[in-house]
Amino acid sequence: MTDTRGRIHPCFISIGANRIPAASDWDINSGLIAYGAGNVIALWRIDETEASPSGVFATLKGHTDNVSAVRFLDNTQDSESILLSGGVDKVLRVWRLVKSSDASEVPRYELLAQSLPHDGSIVDIAVERVGSKHNNTASERIRNGIIVASASADGSIKIWRLEISKEGGEVLTHLQTLTTKPKYFPLSIALAKLSSANKGDGVDAREKEETDVWILAVSGSSNSIQIFVGSTTESESDFTPSATLTGHENWIRSLSFVREANSDDLLLATGSQDRYIRLWRVHRGSALPAQSAGSKMMVMGQALSNKAHRFSAGSSKQDYSITFEALLVGHEDWVYSVSFRKDEADGKIKLLSASADNSLSIWEADETSGIWVCTARMGEASGMKGSSTATGSTGGFWTGLWSSDGNNVVSFGKNGGWRRWNNSREGEWVQKGAVAGHIRDVMGVSWEKEGKYLLSTSLDQSTRLYARWKSSKHRSFYEFSRPQIHGYDINSIVSISPTKFVSGADEKLMRVFGEPRGIAKMLEEMCGIQQADMESLPDVASQPVLGLSNKAVNTAPEENGEEEKEQNVEGQEYPPFEDSLSRHTLWPEEEKLYGHGYEISTIGCSNTGDVIATACKASSVSHAVIRMFETKTWRQLKPALEAHSLTVNRIAFSRDDVYMLSVGRDRQWTVFERVTEGLEEFSAPYKAMQVMPKAQTRVIFDGKWVPLEAGRAFVTAARDKTVKVWELQGKEWGCIETVKFEEPITAIDILDWVVDLEEGRFAVLAVGLESGAWSVYKAKVKESGGIEGWEQWIQVDGYVAPAKTITQIAWKPAGEDGSFEVAISSEDSSVRIYDIQT
Incomplete structure (x- = not known):
């Protein structure tokens, strides 16, 4: 931070994963999980410590389009954490963890190098160190470099050499470009060392790098696996096609190599859309491995070819063979991911597979027979109720990742939310807490009136609720409910009471939701949030297949006991897991509000919660009206308020509800004054007081009121880069100050109370920019009333700021805990909560 008088600490980041199997990895050195989330890389710490909470703590910015491949360097000897990433922007980037002596500081990755662009999107990355891991010192390994392979949607695979020096001067050198023949779309690549010289070969250790031979497997939109073999030097490589493995009957989506502990053989696992996993053995020598002596294998009554694919490699032309080892049958849908893990202690090998059938499976070879069997299965049976509905389907598991000790596995589904299982007792895998988030632009956030919880809504057609879990060491925020899962993109949301909110989407109407009793009890037990009228709330909510309206359900347990058991989310040890969030935490819909002719653009609510004001996208005066509804019977208050000629972007009420402000695309603002006398029943309680045409030179995105202690004033922010x-x-509003910025301002919010600092009393303004950067400004409150001299107070570190346009900022209302927090939504699909320390 640039100002020592105020610091901002990110205390919560919610962001969903890109639905791409290759866009995530688990680092064995740092213990962090990295995954692509839009055009950023989210960094997730799974375990909570005394110094740091669990969850996503930062997002790496650098890619200009969606991240589609993430890979850590599997470096068991060094403590250095190296991360490689690629995306739709066609560029390969290399990151390194910067070590810090302060355990409470946010871990930081710095960008070391980036490649020249591919001709297409990068779809997968494979990486290995050059040289022997066991014989070289750490400095020698760094000197020897890193071999990287990156596959692109243009049908090419590029080979790179990365040199990392502790003194700097990192170099990423292109060595070779391979092409798939016949040309197909690569989906996965895997790289492994085929062999290396040893002392018995009579090769000088300095020349060892020259004799390292690599095997590269490539698969994709073809039913065969292409094998390339070659060696590398500092300036070139000589990979050549050496074999084509056939047997699968559909696209092959994932590959994984592992070396057996008791031999020099490599095992290759291939997962396909034909629902099967095949294992292949890469054997050194002219003689075939014992289990491959026969030419045919019988599996499930069918004869499978066990043809030996022979090739020579290295300067000595050493003979190798690849033979079919096993067919793993058990998944009922596409296999998205396969990942080997070898226990360093006993050399035992396990395979983790993830499938579109909503399951993760762990496979091991039987010690007696050598037959591979499924020893553990996590997830759901694909035929369970709701697996194909909007609220029930997890959409399968798109990846499977091992922790370094093998006691945890993670995966994510179509909603971008992660799930984690822990092997707390041998053979028993128990689901634990993970992270979740929106997977498209987050359009709005709204605190509950007293700041007890936060609501967010997104173009991913879902609404989410976050609250503090009181059992967490750091009282961290978690997602506790997914009140609305919709069929339209949701643009706006506002909380109107502790148990109700209103949302507006691309469907011309607003929907009112009420909190169900099950969610209220869970929030009371796990977050300490009390609700006075809990017994009057409906039990739970459900959404009909192909329906958009969540219906209240009050079914007695004896009538439908199993269903009631499924929807019970009370009394749990942890906040709801992803499968429960997407099925059992809906809120029932109480009302629909009609009147607008186009998609809803914004919703505002009075501070007392008695009226809401709404607007829709508009290109004419007749549609750019503001409609008002009272919140007891939900009747529309007429007439509609005419003031704008284009879309109204934001509606804000003054702290005492005497005035209402609207700002819009027509570059004007309007102040409405509350009518207190002579008002007929169901008449709009506001009338236009002043209209300011061309208040700013470009579209006005936001406007907010200052605290009453600071006088009668409001602030507007626009694309013209000014606030x-x-x-x-007197009786009119006039501009008293203009603050200039270097880029358009897209969102603002003002703290609803005056802050006492050493220098005096100040009004506090948060300003969000088009790039995702944001900062906090303060203005001194004069003793005679009014404010003066807006100046930057805190510049937020770009490392913890959003990567795209900020869509809304919301200060947390002053609560009993006196917290000083702000929530931010962004087009980078994140919801972030920051804590201000003064």
Whole structure:
């Protein structure tokens, strides 16, 4: 931070994973999980410590389009953490963890190098160190470099050499470009050392790098696996096609190599859309391995070819063979991911597979017969109720990752939410807490009126609720409910009471939701959030197949006991897991509000919660009206308020609800004054007081009121890169100050109370920019009333700021705990909560 008088600490980041199997990896050195989330890489710490909470703590910015491949260097000897990433922007990037002596500081990755672009999106990355891991010192390994392979959607695979020096000067050198023949779309690549010289070969250790031979497996939109073999030097490589493995009957989506502990053989696992996993053995020598002596294998009554694919490699032309080892049958849908793990202690090998049938499976070879069998299965049976509905389907598991000790596995589904299982007791895998988040632009956030929880909504057609879990060491925020899963992109949300909120989407109407009793009890037990009228709430909510309206359900347990058991989310040890969030935490819909002719653009609510004001996307005066509804019977208050000619972007009420402000695309603002006398029943309680045409030179995105202690004033922010302050002067509002920025301002919010600092009393303004950067400004409150001199107070570190345009900022209302927090939504699909320390 640039100002020592105020610091901002990110205390919560919610962001969903890109639905791409290759876009995630688990680092054995740092213990962190990295996954692509839009055009950023989210860093997730799974375990909570005394110094640091669990969850996503940062997002790496650098890619200009979606991240599609993430891979850590599997470096068992060094403590250094190296991360490689690729994306739709066609560029390969290399990151390194910067070590810090402060355990409480956010871990940071710095960008070391980036490649020249591919001709297509990068779809997968494979990486290995050059040289022997066991014989070289750490400095020699760094000198020897790293071999990287990156596959692209243009049908090519590029080979790179990465030199990392502790003194700097990192170099990423292109060595060779391979092409798939016949040309197909690569989906997965795997790289392994085929052999290396040893002392018995009579090769000088300095020349060992020259004799390292690599095997590269490539698969994709073809039913065969292409094998390339070659060696590398500092300036070139000579990979050549050596074999084509056939047997699968559909696209092959994942590959994984592992070396057996008691031999020099490699095992290759291949997972396909034909629902099967095949294992292949890469054997050194002219003689075939014992289990491959026969030419045919019988599996499930069918004869499978066991043809030996022979080739020579290395300067000595050493003979090798690849033979079919086993067919793993058990998944009922596409196999998205396969991943080997070898226990360093006993050399035991396990295989983790993830499938579209909503399951993760762990496979091991039987010690007696050598037959591979499924020893553990996690997830759901694919035929369970709701697996094909909007609220029930997890969409399969898109990846499977091992922890370094093999006691944890993680995966994510179509909603971008992660799931984790822990092997706490041998053979028993128990689901634990993980992270989740939106997977498309987050359009709005809204705190509950007293700041007890936060709501967010997104173009991914879902609404989410976050609250503090009181059992967490750090009282961290978690997602506790997914109140609305919709069929339209949701643009706006506002909380109107502790148990109700209103959302607006691309469907011309607003929907009112009420909290169900099950969620209220869970929030009471796990977050300490009390609800006075809990017994009057409906039990649970459900959504009909192909329906958009969540219906209240009050079914007695004896009538439908199994269903009631499924939907019970109370009394749990942890916040709801992803499968429960997407099925059992809906809120029932109480009302639909009609009147607008186009998609809803914004919703505002009075501070007392008695009325809401709504607007829709518009290109004419007749559609750019503001409609008002009272919140007891949900009747529309007429007439609609006419003031704008284009879309209204934001509606804000003054702290005492005397005034209402609207700002829009027509570059004007309007102040409405509350009518207190002579008001007929169901008449709009506001009338236009002042309209300011061309208040700013470009579209006005946001406008907010200052605290009453600071006088009658409001602030507007626009694309013209300025924030303007307007104060009531007599009976009209006039501009008293203009603050200039270097880029458009897309969102603002003002703290609803005055802050006491050493220098005096200040109004506090948060300003969000088009790039995702944001900062906090303060203005001194004069003793005679009013404010003056807006100046930057805190510049937020770009490492913890969003990567795309900020869509809304919301300060947490002053609560009993006196917390000083702000929530931010962004087009990078994240919801972030920051804590201000003064």
